[in-house]
Amino acid sequence: xxxxxxxALLLWSAVLFSVATLSAPTLVVLGASFTAGNMIAFPPQGxxxxxxxxxxxxxxxxxxxxxxxxxAAICTAVAVPVGTxxxxxxxxxxxxxxxxxxxxxxxxxxxxxxxxxxxxxxxxGKAGLIGQLWPVGIACCAINLPFMIWAVTGSVNALDxxxxxxxxxxxxxxxxxxxxxxxxxxxxxxxxxxxxxxxxALNEFLVxxxxxxxxxxxxxxxxxxxxxxxxxxDLAAISVxxxxxxxxxxxxxxxxxxxxxxxxxx
Amino acid sequence: xxxWRSTEAYPxxxxxxxxxxxxxxxxxxxxxxxxxxxxxxxPAILITGLLVLGLIEIVDSSLRTLDTSTFRLSxxxxxxxxxxxxxxxxxxxITFRSLAGALIVTAVTLLLAxxxxxxxxxxxxxALRKAxxxxxxxxxxxxxxxxxxxxxxxxxxxxxLNDALSAVGIxxxxxxxxxxxxxxxxxxxxxPFAVLMLxxxxxxxPEEMESAAESLGANWMRxxxxxxxxxxxxxxxxxxxxxxxxxxxxxxIPAILGGGSNDFIANAIYxxxxxxxxxxxxxxxxxxxxxxxxxxxxxxxxLFGAGTLGLSRAGRP
Numbered sequence: 365x366x367x368x369x370x371x372a373l374l375l376w377s378a379v380l381f382s383v384a385t386l387s388a389p390t391l392v393v394l395g396a397s398f399t400a401g402n403m404i405a406f407p408p409q410g411x412x413x414x415x416x417x418x419x420x421x422x423x424x425x426x427x428x429x430x431x432x433x434x435x436a437a438i439c440t441a442v443a444v445p446v447g448t449x450x451x452x453x454x455x456x457x458x459x460x461x462x463x464x465x466x467x468x469x470x471x472x473x474x475x476x477x478x479x480x481x482x483x484x485x486x487x488x489g490k491a492g493l494i495g496q497l498w499p500v501g502i503a504c505c506a507i508n509l510p511f512m513i514w515a516v517t518g519s520v521n522a523l524d525x526x527x528x529x530x531x532x533x534x535x536x537x538x539x540x541x542x543x544x545x546x547x548x549x550x551x552x553x554x555x556x557x558x559x560x561x562x563x564x565a566l567n568e569f570l571v572x573x574x575x576x577x578x579x580x581x582x583x584x585x586x587x588x589x590x591x592x593x594x595x596x597x598d599l600a601a602i603s604v605x606x607x608x609x610x611x612x613x614x615x616x617x618x619x620x621x622x623x624x625x626x627x628x629x630x
Numbered sequence: 631x632x633x634w635r636s637t638e639a640y641p642x643x644x645x646x647x648x649x650x651x652x653x654x655x656x657x658x659x660x661x662x663x664x665x666x667x668x669x670x671x672x673p674a675i676l677i678t679g680l681l682v683l684g685l686i687e688i689v690d691s692s693l694r695t696l697d698t699s700t701f702r703l704s705x706x707x708x709x710x711x712x713x714x715x716x717x718x719x720x721x722x723x724i725t726f727r728s729l730a731g732a733l734i735v736t737a738v739t740l741l742l743a744x745x746x747x748x749x750x751x752x753x754x755x756x757a758l759r760k761a762x763x764x765x766x767x768x769x770x771x772x773x774x775x776x777x778x779x780x781x782x783x784x785x786x787x788x789x790x791l792n793d794a795l796s797a798v799g800i801x802x803x804x805x806x807x808x809x810x811x812x813x814x815x816x817x818x819x820x821x822p823f824a825v826l827m828l829x830x831x832x833x834x835x836p837e838e839m840e841s842a843a844e845s846l847g848a849n850w851m852r853x854x855x856x857x858x859x860x861x862x863x864x865x866x867x868x869x870x871x872x873x874x875x876x877x878x879x880x881x882x883i884p885a886i887l888g889g890g891s892n893d894f895i896a897n898a899i900y901x902x903x904x905x906x907x908x909x910x911x912x913x914x915x916x917x918x919x920x921x922x923x924x925x926x927x928x929x930x931x932x933l934f935g936a937g938t939l940g941l942s943r944a945g946r947p
Contacts, residue, residue, distance in 0.1 A: 370850075371850040371854075374745070375745045375749055378742060378745035379745055379746050379749050379762075382743075382745075382746045382821060383762070383765050385742075385817075385818050385821070386765050386766065386768070386769050386821060386822070387765060387768070387769075388780065389769070389776070389778075389779070389780020389781055389783075389784065389818075390768055390769060390772060390780060392780045392783050392784050393780045396783055445673070446673040446674050446677055449671070449673065449674070450670060450671045450673070450674035452670060453666075453667040453668075453670035453671045454671065456667075457666075459667050459668070459671070465671060465675070468675070468678065469671075469674055469675070471678055471681055471682070472678060472681060473927070474923065474924050474928075475681055475685070475923065476875065476878075476879035476896070476919055476920060476923040477879060478879055478895075478899055478900070478916060478919065479684075479688065479879075479916050479919060479923070480681050480684060482899065482903065482912070482913070482916050483681060483683070483684015483685050483688050483916075484680060484681070485684075485903075486684060486687035486688065486691065487680060487683045487684050502677070502680070503680075505677060506678060506680045506681055507681075509674060509677060509678060513674065537647075537651040537654075537655075538651075538654070539647065539651050539654050540647045543647075563771050566773075567771070567772065567773030567774075567776075568773075569773060569774055569775050569882055570881050570882060570896075574900075574903075584774075584775045584776075587775050587776065588775050588882070588885075588886070591775075591778075591779050591782060591886065592886075595779075595782055599779060600779075600783070606772050606776045607768075607772055610767070610768055610770075610772045611768065613771055614764055614767045614768065614771065617767075618764075623760065623763040623764070624759070624763075626763070626826055626829065626830075627751055627759075627763075627829045627830065627833055628830060628833065
């Protein structure tokens with residue numbers, strides 16, 4: 365009895381420590397955004413929404429946020445068709461050199477981010493694309509594409525190929541079968557993947573930092589540049605945008621596919 | 631029959647698909663069908679190819695030395711940058727700091743991630759499992775910069791923790807801009823990755839196996855060491871290598887929580903490009919880091935196969 369109590373005590377103290385460590389920065393940023401004071405202090409100097417008003421009036425922060433949205437939109441718009449087709453092909457067809465292609469497609473995960481970022485900076489620099497925003501979206505797509513492919517292959521593996529044969533034997537031509545049978549069946553994977561791509565591109569910091577110049581900073585880069593000088597509560601208020609986006613993405617993921625999917629053993 | 635009625639009998643969407651099928655059928659040749667899978671993968675290969683192009687550019691730059699009088703890269707190629715990267719004491723210090731840091735972070739992260747994943751998988755309460763999952767995903771989705779910003783508010787010299795401590799008459803302590811702060815930030819950053827890689831491995835361990843060991847008289851510690859740990863080993867190694875490479879190559883946490891005096895390799899690379907403008911040396915450092923990172927991931931593949939990241943074909947007969 366005492367031994368199982370000892371086990372529970374040990375497990376729970378570790379879990380509680382982790383929960384506290386994981387949540388502390390988020391909670392503190394949320395709390396700081398509502399402060400009434402000019403400084404972030406503890407205990408907080410009253411509640412107010414003044415810093416949200418300040419952020420709404422600050423055009424540099426607003427524009428940085430819009431740029432981040434634009435980058436995330438480009439990234440997702442490219443990643444969804446590219447990743448979905450690749451995912452279906454990898455899971456569905458016997459491909460010559462399939463294993464080599466899989467390992468190749470995992471390059472974005474195996475190359476350290478700083479390496480990918482510097483490489484893309486050199487490539488885009490040569491092509492004269494530095495200073496534009498859409499290449500940042502393409503870059504975010506390139507570094508996170510395995511997430512999209514992984515999400516789609518997962519749901520293609522769950523799709524019964526007999527459904528496609530059934531559609532064909534009922535007289536459905538190939539394009540119609542693809543759009544009306546295959547695509548709806550892999551939709552959970554496509555949604556999971558596109559949510560991941562969007563949120564990761566919205567947050568992407570290092571590759572953005574390498575690829576933007578001072579005129580087109582994205583929001584994470586803007587926050588990074590500001591916290592190196594002085595920490596004011598308006599940054600907390602704008603950071604709440606990311607917290608809200610993360611919360612929304614998690615709620616959507618949970619509703620559409622269920623978070624438990626990440627616990628399944630393969 | 632009015633046109634409207636005929637649309638209803640044969641809906642517009644059917645007409646649309648008929649048109650598409652007709653176009654496809656006209657363009658399609660039977661010999662294409664063998665190429666179809668490759669055509670579907672091609673866009674992904676091209677996008678990933680951007681990273682390969684990037685690596686080629688890095689290799690090219692790394693072979694050119696900086697002429698300090700003109701600030702241009704040399705035309706002729708040499709290995710001088712690699713020699714500098716390997717010999718100069720500054721880079722040796724930074725490399726050692728990053729490697730040691732990544733090892734400590736990996737050990738601490740696994741130590742914390744294992745109980746978390748274990749409780750999350752084994753709990754009978756669906757609500758608790760969901761709460762633990764949300765706690766895990768929220769920081770994962772919020773991004774490094776905002777998280778590091780939170781730590782600045784908590785740990786700063788006028789931060790929450792020091793304010794609270796001075797209220798009870800101790801402190802202030804210097805909690806930021808030192809090595810432990812960087813390692814702590816990295817552990818917090820890595821925890822979700824590690825738990826999400828461990829959870830499937832723990833799910834795969836049948837619970838009966840543990841109760842069997844315990845019913846045969848092993849206490850929980852022994853059943854943990856002799857049953858759970860060996861069975862979870864693939865997950866632990868996979869998670870460990872991912873955590874090790876990600877923390878070894880991280881930029882944001884050392885930059886923000888280290889305050890410039892606790893740089894990791896990625897920060898040194900950034901400085902070569904953006905401070906000293908020595909593209910060649912920066913490229914050589916980047917390539918060495920890519921080599922270390924790829925070696926680590928190569929070990930994962932060699933041990934567990936590419937299926938580790940879920941990209942395996944369904945084992946359908």
